[in-house]
Each structure stands twice: as C-alpha cells, then as structure tokens.
Amino acid sequence: MKIGLEVHVALPTKTKLFCSCKTYVEEPNTSICPICMGMPGSKPKLNKEALKIGLSVSEALHCKIKSRIGFVRKVYFYPDLPKSYQISQLYDPVGYNGYVDLGSKRINIRRVQLEEDPARIYREDDYTLLDFNRSGTPLLEIVTEPDIQSEEELRGFYAELRSILYYLGIDIDKEMKADLNISLSDSRVEIKNVTGIKNLVDAARYEIKRQSALIEKGEEPRVETRSYLPERMTTERTREKETDEEYGYIFEPDLTFYSTTNVEKIEPVYASAIAKEYAEKYGASEKTLLELIAYDRNAMELLETSAHRHGMQSIISALETLKKFKVQMDPEKFEKVIALVEANAALDAERINIIAKGGEVKIGKGISEKEIEEDIEKFIAKNPGIVEEANRNPKSINAIVGKVAKETGANAKVVAELVSKRLGIKP
Amino acid sequence: MISRSIEEFIKAQPGKEYYVKLAEELAKLNKELNAFNNINGSLSSGYPLSVKDNICVKGMETTASSKVLSGYIPPFNATAVERLSAKGFGVIGKTNMDEFGFGSFGLNSESPARNPFDKSRVAGGSSSGAAIATSIIENHVALAESTGGSIAAPASFCGVVGFTPTYGVVSRYGLIDYGNSLDKIGVMGRSAARVRYTFDIIKGRDRYDATCVDLPAGSERKQASKKLFVIRNLLEHVDESIKKSFEKTLSKLSGMGFEIEEGELKELDSAIAVYYIIAMAEASTNLAKYTGFKYGGKVDDFSKEYNEFFTEAREKFGKEAKRRVVLGTYIRSASVRDKYYYKALQIRRLIGEKISELARKGSIILPTMPMLPPKIEDAGKMNPLQAYMVDILTVPANLTGLPHVSFPADYIDGLPVGAQIIGAPYEDYAILDLVGKWEEDFSYKFAYNLGSL
Structure with a gap:
C-alpha cells in the first residue's frame, strides 16, 4: 500500500499573495482589487512575507532550496479562477526533496510550493455565488512521496506536520485541506479536498477497503479522482473530468525570479524531538509530553524553563492543569503552580486564574501524603460501608475524594490516587 | 479635457470631415493645456497625449480593439499614464490597433487603419492609431506598445519617430497583456527630443510591476555610438528599393562621421x-481570462454550464486572436512543450547573448521594414506565415528586449521609409541621441499638421 498526500495550508499573512488586499475578510467581495480580480492590465507583485514563510516551512521540512524561486501559470477554466490561470510553482518551488521523520520511519517530501487560492464558491439550488475575498490568498502546498504505508503513519505524519507548522506561526486551526493518493496496486486513486485528520483517516480506511475488495475479486481499481463524503464515510467518483489534466504550464512572465539566499527564515521547532529528549533525560512519558507541547508554545516554554528545577512529574501535572483550564502564563507564575502541585494543594480553575493574573494563592503549610492518608482513614472509620461499596462500584470513591480534598485543601488528583491505593482498586 | 470626437476620430478612419473637426477640438485642447501649464508654472510641461487602446486609462473605455473587451472601463491608470498625467499631459483619446496587438498592418481591427500618406495603403501595426495620430497632429506624443515590432513598424510606415525602450525600463502596469515577457510600452513623436522628454517621465521602477527596473545611473548622458553595425544576413529579406534607400542612409551617416561596419548573426535566422512560439504561448494564457462575465463583452444567459458560457463569450475574438489561442494552447501542451516552448526560451537566451555582444561593440542599424507600406488589399491576401515574416527586421530587438528606435530616413514616391537603431541593453538614451543628431540635417515630412499652437 502506498499513500501520498498533498496538503494545502493557508499562510498567516496580513495581505494576499500578489496584492495588498487584506486576507480573511468576512463581508463577501469587500477585500478585492484589480489584481486579485484579474482585471485586464493588472499585474501581480509578490508578498515577501509569504515567501519567507514558504522558505521557512521548506527548511523545517529539510527541503533543498534553490538559490532562486519562480512561478508558473497553471491554466484551467473555472468560475472561481479570475484569470483562468492560477499562479503556482512547478520548476523552481520554495523547496523540494525534504523529509519528515516519524521515529524510525522517514516520509519524503517531494515539493513545497506557493500558490494563490481561487475565490470561494457558494453553490445554491438554482444559482451560484462567488466571494473573491479568498481569491489570491497565499497557500502552501506540501506534496509527499507515496511513502505512507499505514493508518498509523498517516496520523503520525499529519500530527507531526501540524506541529511543525504550528511552531512556524501557521494557524493550524484554519482549514487544512489535503488530497490523498492511495494505491494498493498499480492504479493511483486520488481523493480530493479532504478536510481534517479524522476525515483523512476515515477516507483512507474506506478507500483501502474498497480497493482491497476489488483486488480480491481479481479486478484492477481504475485510475480516477474521487471525493470523500464525511456524512456517509465513503468516497465516490468525481463527476468532473480527470486523469492527468492538461494545465499548459508556462513560466509566469509577470514575476521575476526571487533570490532565496538573503531571506531570513523562521527557526523551526520540533516538538516531537524535544518531547523525546526530555522523556529520556527525566524519565517521563514521551507521549504525555508530546501531547502537552505539540501545539502549545506556552507549554513548551514552561517545560524548558522549569525542567532543571523541578521533578518532571510535577511539571507535567502543572502543565496538564494549565491545559485543562486553558490558561497561559509566564515561567515566573508557573513556579507558583508547581509549588501548589508539590504541596499536593488543590488545583482548581479559580486558583490557577488568580495565579495567571499575577495574584497570590495560599499554599498553606502544605499537606503531606501522610496527612491525607490519615484523613482518609478517618473518613473510612466514620463510613465503614464505603469499602464494600467502592469494590462494587469504583465510581463511589468520588464521594470520599471530594470530601477529603475539601477538608484538607489537598489536590483532588493526589487524593484520588491515595484512596484507590487504600481501597485496592484501580483509579 | 477628453474629447469624444478626437477619440472617435483616431479610432475611425481619417477622412476630410474629421480633420476639420479634429483641428477645432485640438485648438480648444491646446488652450486648456496652456491654461493648465500656466497654473503649474511651466509652459512646456506637457503634450496632448494619445494612448494605445491596450493601455488602461482610468474611466476611459479600453478594449485593445477587441469586441471581447467592449465596455471595459478600467478603474485605474496605467503607471505610464499616471506619471504623464501628473506632469500635465492630457489624454486626448485612445488609439486604434490590431486586436490585442496581433498584427503588423493595423488590419485586425473593427476599423482597419489607413496610411495618412496614401489611404490605399496600410499604416502598419499593431500601434496603427498611435502612428497615424503622430503623423497628423503636430503638437502631440503617443503612448504605444510593442511586442514584436508594433511601435517600429507603424512608425516607419507613417513616417514618425517610434521608440521602444529596453524591456522592463517602462512599467507594464496597466498594459493589457499580449506576451508579458516581450511587451514594452514606448513612445511615438515627431522628434527624438519629444520622445526623450516623454520617456524621461515614464521610465523607471514601479512597485506595481515586478519586472520593471531603473536605468543604470548616468544613462541619460549616454552619447550615440560612433560605430554602427549592419547585420548582413538580415538584408537578404529586404526589397531592392528599400535596400537602395538604406545604402543612401548609410552613406549619409558615414558622412556625419559614423563608422559603418558589417556583421553577421546567423542565430537570427530562427x-x-x-518569437511567435513564445508570443503565442503567453498570449493564449493572457486571453484565457476573457470568459464574458466580469468585464468587457458579457454573456447574458447565466443558465448555461460554465464551459458553454465562456465558449460563447470567446466567439467574439477576431480570427487572428483565435488562431493564436489555438496555436499557443498547442505549444503549451504537455506533449510538445519541451520541443517548442522550452527550446524557444533557450534559443531566445542564446540570441540575446549574441546580439547584445554585438550591440555592445556598436549600435546596430537596419531598415525598419523590409518593404514599403503595402496596399491594403495586398496585405489582406497574405497568408499568416507571409504576414509574420514582415516582422523579420523588428523581431530580433523585440525578442531580446533591446532598445530600438525607428526614424524617417528617406521618402520613396512620397512614402516614408524608416531605419532603426538597436542599442545594447539600457543604451536607450544613446540611440535617441543618434536620432537627434540625424534630425540636425534631415527634415521629416508629415501628411497633416493639425492642432499647431
């Protein structure tokens, strides 16, 4: 099985790729000009910020970068395409021949290219509307080699890519669209415009099943373009014509070649490598660490600044707390959260928010595990039936946990662990 | 200041009744311009300006002589127009042309152009109207555009100075594209001095055109090259009468102290x-945007499938435009792209190196056109290949982006004969200087002198 991806990412520039119109404007057709409308006589001019981000992504994906990049015209007729050609890249893209490493598996990157987004189409029953605000928005297309060989690798690659893009300043909550190429035999099937990882995996799973069934019957899947239907979790053949479309590429003669040598690039951050490093160094779970820092710049900073001063388990608990309450803070304030963790003190939203706003919370004298255990014993002594109850229904321990945590002001998670230990049940 | 009657005049054919009307309008216009210039403190700051119909003027219909674009009113000025307007030039109208610049005779238009010296003959193209206006209006300059010879050819046939700058020195912003890597906005006028004055204003970097650059510092002071090369192998394609006249021009120049030498550039045979491969490939992409629903000639029936819809709109293209869309699309197709398009790009680079090498040793001098302006009916009978071959002398400089200027060098049977000087890249002022020197001892003739101050 061979899977290749073409991922389209919208770039976080303030203006469009070839004009000064603002990007991501809501009110339809208000952020347009002769250039992004393709008016006769207008000419494109390159947004250097988009070039910088494109080159930064290429570098982060270990791509080769030529000393100069250039653009092409990709010609096709569609109502959303004002010039009837899209300015894209082919021969001199921002990057080529790169890779993403997933542990021991390497997914090769064929090409990274800049291109302009067409207008947005709204299809209604008996009419169609076009919003040219999107026309000319910078996109980056990242094309992999067909190196992905399992659902797990598909997930892994997508997560790793998103994390790298996140740390380069790309808004990964914006729609990331991908074209999925899947071949179980010699025929390449392309599934166009799949949005999000869930749909991507579901589409791949369905397509693998579909193609396997055909092959088992002794049939060869046809080379075709399909689209994914999320509501039915199936793919279907696209009506429009397909198979190696003729785009009649020529060099874009309105743009010159752009030197890449003096472009300052954004430093990449590989959260997965950092998670691995810290896990090995401090004996923590790599997976847990990665979950905390993969898409969270603040958590990454707090981890890096506190690791040499505190136990990794305390840091992880503190970071999990911030994540749970969706709170960000600087390293100095984070020290106070860690102090709460280390004192087994309660970590509720109110206290965390007070810290984030620069306030002080009382840790008290701190509560030792021994003191909490004593309190648990007292509670059991008063409620002897609870032991049997807890064995029948493990959820009933929440009553003890709540009570003890409230009385002692201790961290509920710590209390829960100790209660479970005492009663011999799994938390 | 914009006069509808002048606009109509220049787009239509010169006839006696129009001249009278035009003279009246121009007299009015000159008065207005004088008033404007007085306010701005300089009497000579601007000329009445005509603008080729493929260069956008804000608020003025701009169609590149194509029915596909009828009714297109650009919401912006071309950079060249913008810069000239700021200096007091008033736009008197849009000038006729071959549709999208596709033609060497001015005949691929709703109103085919006629030569002011002999109305049975062609005016040359594609900037036919610009040359006619320059030839009949005294106090005026024209903004024109050349892809493969569209300034030099009509300038030569109509007996005016037609200057095409080095590619990229004048911004193309606001130019309705033909072949973007070949298109140059230039100037026509009745003297090298007027052309130079206008070029001074429009040249130089523009943030709206990525391919636009400044001339190197000190370019304005460049003098004419003393040495002039004639490319011998190109003269093989020239009519005898033109050759004879050209010999006269050469001996006159040599009498003025210029050193004439012969050179050969076999590479120019291709x-x-x-040129046509690159021009058609690019043109076919530029014409793709005319789908009939955002600007220009619109299609009313929105119930059709998009493919049928834009096909209907594109029926409005003229025959030559259709031919170039078909050929250009073929040239770009995956199966032959390497063989034609890429090969052509490589050869263009090679030719550019060779011709620049020669031009750096001395400017190149050639006749502008290989023939006298043909009769309209004869030009109409030529097949496309014969018509394309008429560009044999203007294509070398245009293909390689070298500056060149055509100027009246002789008259045969009352018809003007142009010669052209081709300079090395960015030697724009040097070739204009040469024409200025030529004018010291040669008087141009004009068919009419309308609107004199």
Missing part, C-alpha cells in the same frame, strides 16, 4: 519562429 528569431521569427522563436
């Missing part, structure tokens, strides 16, 4: 083929 220039016409290379």
Whole structure:
C-alpha cells in the first residue's frame, strides 16, 4: 500500500499573495482589487512575507532550496479562477526533496510550493455565488512521496506536520485541506479536498477497503479522482473530468525570479524531538509530553524553563492543569503552580486564574501524603460501608475524594490516587 | 479635457470631415493645456497625449480593439499614464490597433487603419492609431506598445519617430497583456527630443510591476555610438528599393562621421519562429481570462454550464486572436512543450547573448521594414506565415528586449521609409541621441499638421 498526500495550508499573512488586499475578510467581495480580480492590465507583485514563510516551512521540512524561486501559470477554466490561470510553482518551488521523520520511519517530501487560492464558491439550488475575498490568498502546498504505508503513519505524519507548522506561526486551526493518493496496486486513486485528520483517516480506511475488495475479486481499481463524503464515510467518483489534466504550464512572465539566499527564515521547532529528549533525560512519558507541547508554545516554554528545577512529574501535572483550564502564563507564575502541585494543594480553575493574573494563592503549610492518608482513614472509620461499596462500584470513591480534598485543601488528583491505593482498586 | 470626437476620430478612419473637426477640438485642447501649464508654472510641461487602446486609462473605455473587451472601463491608470498625467499631459483619446496587438498592418481591427500618406495603403501595426495620430497632429506624443515590432513598424510606415525602450525600463502596469515577457510600452513623436522628454517621465521602477527596473545611473548622458553595425544576413529579406534607400542612409551617416561596419548573426535566422512560439504561448494564457462575465463583452444567459458560457463569450475574438489561442494552447501542451516552448526560451537566451555582444561593440542599424507600406488589399491576401515574416527586421530587438528606435530616413514616391537603431541593453538614451543628431540635417515630412499652437 502506498499513500501520498498533498496538503494545502493557508499562510498567516496580513495581505494576499500578489496584492495588498487584506486576507480573511468576512463581508463577501469587500477585500478585492484589480489584481486579485484579474482585471485586464493588472499585474501581480509578490508578498515577501509569504515567501519567507514558504522558505521557512521548506527548511523545517529539510527541503533543498534553490538559490532562486519562480512561478508558473497553471491554466484551467473555472468560475472561481479570475484569470483562468492560477499562479503556482512547478520548476523552481520554495523547496523540494525534504523529509519528515516519524521515529524510525522517514516520509519524503517531494515539493513545497506557493500558490494563490481561487475565490470561494457558494453553490445554491438554482444559482451560484462567488466571494473573491479568498481569491489570491497565499497557500502552501506540501506534496509527499507515496511513502505512507499505514493508518498509523498517516496520523503520525499529519500530527507531526501540524506541529511543525504550528511552531512556524501557521494557524493550524484554519482549514487544512489535503488530497490523498492511495494505491494498493498499480492504479493511483486520488481523493480530493479532504478536510481534517479524522476525515483523512476515515477516507483512507474506506478507500483501502474498497480497493482491497476489488483486488480480491481479481479486478484492477481504475485510475480516477474521487471525493470523500464525511456524512456517509465513503468516497465516490468525481463527476468532473480527470486523469492527468492538461494545465499548459508556462513560466509566469509577470514575476521575476526571487533570490532565496538573503531571506531570513523562521527557526523551526520540533516538538516531537524535544518531547523525546526530555522523556529520556527525566524519565517521563514521551507521549504525555508530546501531547502537552505539540501545539502549545506556552507549554513548551514552561517545560524548558522549569525542567532543571523541578521533578518532571510535577511539571507535567502543572502543565496538564494549565491545559485543562486553558490558561497561559509566564515561567515566573508557573513556579507558583508547581509549588501548589508539590504541596499536593488543590488545583482548581479559580486558583490557577488568580495565579495567571499575577495574584497570590495560599499554599498553606502544605499537606503531606501522610496527612491525607490519615484523613482518609478517618473518613473510612466514620463510613465503614464505603469499602464494600467502592469494590462494587469504583465510581463511589468520588464521594470520599471530594470530601477529603475539601477538608484538607489537598489536590483532588493526589487524593484520588491515595484512596484507590487504600481501597485496592484501580483509579 | 477628453474629447469624444478626437477619440472617435483616431479610432475611425481619417477622412476630410474629421480633420476639420479634429483641428477645432485640438485648438480648444491646446488652450486648456496652456491654461493648465500656466497654473503649474511651466509652459512646456506637457503634450496632448494619445494612448494605445491596450493601455488602461482610468474611466476611459479600453478594449485593445477587441469586441471581447467592449465596455471595459478600467478603474485605474496605467503607471505610464499616471506619471504623464501628473506632469500635465492630457489624454486626448485612445488609439486604434490590431486586436490585442496581433498584427503588423493595423488590419485586425473593427476599423482597419489607413496610411495618412496614401489611404490605399496600410499604416502598419499593431500601434496603427498611435502612428497615424503622430503623423497628423503636430503638437502631440503617443503612448504605444510593442511586442514584436508594433511601435517600429507603424512608425516607419507613417513616417514618425517610434521608440521602444529596453524591456522592463517602462512599467507594464496597466498594459493589457499580449506576451508579458516581450511587451514594452514606448513612445511615438515627431522628434527624438519629444520622445526623450516623454520617456524621461515614464521610465523607471514601479512597485506595481515586478519586472520593471531603473536605468543604470548616468544613462541619460549616454552619447550615440560612433560605430554602427549592419547585420548582413538580415538584408537578404529586404526589397531592392528599400535596400537602395538604406545604402543612401548609410552613406549619409558615414558622412556625419559614423563608422559603418558589417556583421553577421546567423542565430537570427530562427528569431521569427522563436518569437511567435513564445508570443503565442503567453498570449493564449493572457486571453484565457476573457470568459464574458466580469468585464468587457458579457454573456447574458447565466443558465448555461460554465464551459458553454465562456465558449460563447470567446466567439467574439477576431480570427487572428483565435488562431493564436489555438496555436499557443498547442505549444503549451504537455506533449510538445519541451520541443517548442522550452527550446524557444533557450534559443531566445542564446540570441540575446549574441546580439547584445554585438550591440555592445556598436549600435546596430537596419531598415525598419523590409518593404514599403503595402496596399491594403495586398496585405489582406497574405497568408499568416507571409504576414509574420514582415516582422523579420523588428523581431530580433523585440525578442531580446533591446532598445530600438525607428526614424524617417528617406521618402520613396512620397512614402516614408524608416531605419532603426538597436542599442545594447539600457543604451536607450544613446540611440535617441543618434536620432537627434540625424534630425540636425534631415527634415521629416508629415501628411497633416493639425492642432499647431
């Protein structure tokens, strides 16, 4: 099985790729000009910020970068395409021949290219509307080699890519669209415009099943373009014509070649490598660490600044707390959260928010595990039936946990662990 | 200041009744311009300006002589127009042309152009109207545009100075594209001095055109090259009468102290083929945007499938435009792209190196056109290949982006004969200086002198 991806990412520039119109404007057709409308006589001019981000992504994906990049015209007729050609890249893209490493598996990157987004189409029953605000928005297309060989690798690659893009300043909550190429035999099937990882995996799973069934019957899947239907979790053949479309590429003669040598690039951050490093160094779970820092710049900073001063388990608990309450803070304030963790003190939203706003919370004298255990014993002594109850229904321990945590002001998670230990049940 | 009657006049054919009307309008216009210039403190700051119909003027219909674009009113000025307007030039109208610049005779238009010296003959193209206006209006300059010879050819046939700058020195912003890597906005006028004055204002970097650059510092002071090369192998394609006249021009120049030498550039034999391949490939992408629903000639029936819809809109293209869309699309197709398009790009580079090498040793001098302006009916009978071959002398400089200027060098049977000087890249002022020197001892003739101050 061979899977290749073409991922389209919208770039976080303030203006469009070839004009000064603002990007991501809501009110339809208000952020347009002769250039992004393709008016006769207008000419494109390159947004250097988009070039910088494109080159930064290429570098982060270990791509080769030529000393100069250039653009092409990709010609096709569609109502959303004002010039009837899209300015894209082919021969001199921002990057080529790169890779993403997933542990021991390497997914090769064929090409990274800049291109302009067409207008947005709204299809209604008996009419169609076009919003040219999107026309000319910078996109980056990242094309992999067909190196992905399992659902797990598909997930892994997508997560790793998103994390790298996140740390380069790309808004990964914006729609990331991908074209999925899947071949179980010699025929390449392309599934166009799949949005999000869930749909991507579901589409791949369905397509693998579909193609396997055909092959088992002794049939060869046809080379075709399909689209994914999320509501039915199936793919279907696209009506429009397909198979190696003729785009009649020529060099874009309105743009010159752009030197890449003096472009300052954004430093990449590989959260997965950092998670691995810290896990090995401090004996923590790599997976847990990665979950905390993969898409969270603040958590990454707090981890890096506190690791040499505190136990990794305390840091992880503190970071999990911030994540749970969706709170960000600087390293100095984070020290106070860690102090709460280390004192087994309660970590509720109110206290965390007070810290984030620069306030002080009382840790008290701190509560030792021994003191909490004593309190648990007292509670059991008063409620002897609870032991049997807890064995029948493990959820009933929440009553003890709540009570003890409230009385002692201790961290509920710590209390829960100790209660479970005492009663011999799994938390 | 914009006069509808002048606009109509220049787009339509010169006839006696129009001249009278035009003279009246121009007298009015000159008065207005004088008033404007007085306010701005300089009497000579601007000329009445005509603008080729493929260069956008804000608020003025701009169609590149194509029905596909009828009714297109650009919401912006071309950079060249913008810069001239700021200096007090008033736009008197849009000038007729071959549709999208596709033609060498001015005949691929709703109103085919006629030569002011002999109305049975062609005016040359594609900037036919610009040359006619310059030839009949005294106090005026024209903004024109050349892809493969569209300034030099009509300038030569109509007996005016037609200057095409080095590619990229004048911003193309606001130019309705033909072949973007070949298109140059230039100037026509009745003297090298007027052309130079206008070029001074429009040249130089523009943030709206990525391919636009400044001339190197000190370019304005460049003098004419003392040495002039004639490319011998190109003269093989020239009519005898033109050759004889050209010999006269050469001996006159030599009498003025210029050193004439012969050179040969065999590489130029493929220039016409290379030029048309690149021009058509680019043109076919530029014409793709005319789908009939955002600007220009619109299609009313929105119930059709998009493919049928834009096909209907594109029926409005003229025959030559259709031919170039079909050929250009073929040239770009995956199966032959390497063989034609890429090969042509490589040969263009090679030709550019060779011709620049020669031009750096001394400017190149050639007749502008290989023939006298043909009769309209004869030009109409030519097949496309014969018509394309008429560009044999203008394509080399245009293909390689070298500056060149055509100027009246002789008259045969009352018809003007142009010669052209081709300079090395960015030697724009040097070739204009040469024409200025030529004018010291040669008087141009004009068919009419309308609107004199």
